[in-house]
Amino acid sequence: MNETFHVSVVIPVYNAIKYVERAIYSALNQPETLEVIVVDDGFNDGAFEVCKKIASDHEMVKLFSHQGGKNLGAAASRNLGILNARAPFISFLDADDYFLPNRFKHTKQHFLENPHVDAIYEPVGTEYDSDKAKLNFCLMMKLPKMQLEEFITYPNERLEGYEFFESLILLNNGLPPITDGITIRKSLIALVGLFNTNLRLHQDSEFWIRLSQKGYFSSPQNKKPVAIRTMHDENRIYTKNITSKIIFYRALLAWASQAELKQELYISILKTYQYLLNQQKNQSIL
Numbered sequence: 001m002n003e004t005f006h007v008s009v010v011i012p013v014y015n016a017i018k019y020v021e022r023a024i025y026s027a028l029n030q031p032e033t034l035e036v037i038v039v040d041d042g043f044n045d046g047a048f049e050v051c052k053k054i055a056s057d058h059e060m061v062k063l064f065s066h067q068g069g070k071n072l073g074a075a076a077s078r079n080l081g082i083l084n085a086r087a088p089f090i091s092f093l094d095a096d097d098y099f100l101p102n103r104f105k106h107t108k109q110h111f112l113e114n115p116h117v118d119a120i121y122e123p124v125g126t127e128y129d130s131d132k133a134k135l136n137f138c139l140m141m142k143l144p145k146m147q148l149e150e151f152i153t154y155p156n157e158r159l160e161g162y163e164f165f166e167s168l169i170l171l172n173n174g175l176p177p178i179t180d181g182i183t184i185r186k187s188l189i190a191l192v193g194l195f196n197t198n199l200r201l202h203q204d205s206e207f208w209i210r211l212s213q214k215g216y217f218s219s220p221q222n223k224k225p226v227a228i229r230t231m232h233d234e235n236r237i238y239t240k241n242i243t244s245k246i247i248f249y250r251a252l253l254a255w256a257s258q259a260e261l262k263q264e265l266y267i268s269i270l271k272t273y274q275y276l277l278n279q280q281k282n283q284s285i286l
Contacts, residue, residue, distance in 0.1 A: 005108040006034035007089045007183065009099075010081030012074050013040050015234060016095035017047040024054050024061060026098035032108055034087040036061045039080050042071030047095070075195035075203040082189060091183045096230045099180075100125075103227060106220035107183050118188040118215030121177035123154040125225035129232035137231045153178050153229070158219050165212035168205070169265050171272075177219075179204050180227035188215040202248035209252065213259060242280045249273040 009027040013020055020038075027036045038061060040048040048065070055061040064080050066072050082090055089111070093099060107120050128134035138144070143151070156174035159167055167173035192214050195203050211217070249272055256266050 005032055005089065005104070005111060006087040007032050007091045007104060008035050008037055008081075008085035008087035008186075009033055009091050009093055010037045010039065010078055010085065011093050011095050012077035012081070013038055013047050013051060013095045014043045014071065014074070014077075015045055015047070016043075017045045017050060019096040019098075019230060020047045021050055021054065022098050023093055023095050024051065026100075026103075027093055028058060028060060029101070030099060030103050032104040033060065035085070037081040037084055038063050039077040040065040040069070041073065041077045042066060042069050073197065073200050073203075075197045075199060079194040079197065082186070082194060085186060088186055089183055090186050090189065092179045093227065094180060094229070096232065097124075097180050097227060098230075099227045100225060104183070106222040107226070110218065110220040111183075114218060116216055117160075117218045119182060119184040119211060119217045121155075121217060121219050122181040122183075122226045123152045123223060124178050124181040125228045126151040126153070127228050127230055129230055133231045133233055136233075152225055153181070154223070158221075160218040161216050164217045165209070166265065168209050168212060169261075170268055176205065176208065178229065180229060181225075182208070184211065185215070191215070196251055199248060199251055201244040206248060206251055206255075210255060213261075242276055242283065246273070246276045246280060249276060 007030070009030075011020075011023055011027065016023070024036055024038065027033055038051045038055070040051070040063070042065075048063075051061070051063055055063050062084065064084060066076065066080065078092060091104075107122065110120055111117060126137070128137065141151075153175050155167065155176065159173060168176055188211055192211050195207050197203075199206060249269060252269050253273055256269050
């Protein structure tokens with residue numbers, strides 16, 4: 001079966017020397033992995049030297065950097081990885097996270113049994129690098145500590161197709177899936193386009209919305225995590241704020257104005273954008 005299902009795993013590397021070796025090997029250890037594409041995003045902490053050492057021992061690891069060694073962000077780094085991927089399926093892994101054993105077991109089966117499916121999302125678990133990181137995550141998610149031990153990022157209901165797309169806009173199905181748990185046919189990305197490099201944050205959310213409007217997203221019945229997200233003191237997620245959300249919704253509005261959406265979906269995006277602008281205005285007054 002592996003001959004009919006190969007994945008290119010794209011790993012952007014930025015400020016990840018403590019974790020990147022674990023991430024790469026967790027991808028290499030998956031039998032469905034054709035290649036691990038590591039993209040240096042211009043942070044000189046020695047992480048890419050670690051990647052070079054691994055690549056010298058494993059021909060499946062392919063290394064790329066932005067011109068001039070620049071830091072261009074996660075979106076541009078994932079795009080560079082996608083453009084150099086050879087497998088028909090693309091999966092993403094952040095350099096501070098890792099895949100669990102049998103990451104693609106249910107992914108592969110679901111794709112092979114459902115040829116109409118263009119992308120698959122699956123649950124992602126969470127671990128904490130420090131008590132401070134755990135507390136910060138607890139405050140951000142507004143959850144008691146007891147619920148964080150086995151915290152899994154996955155929507156409330158297993159939706160697919162248009163219902164999944166609609167839920168991403170209406171935000172009516174709990175937490176949206178995250179990058180480490182998503183696998184996509186490369187042909188869908190070729191149809192829709194790459195990550196929006198104008199977004200330093202929320203670019204993954206914007207990408208899933210555009211992809212799921214044109215392609216069919218689904219999820220296997222399996223509810224166990226396929227990857228683990230590591231929360232630490234320097235996670236980019238903590239830099240998200242009203243301003244970053246406004247930039248995200250401004251980009252979403254620009255897309256929605258030409259995407260032939262149902263009126264209720266366009267209005268939902270517009271209302272959220274206006275709400276965020278009002279919040280920002282009130283904060284500036286205070």
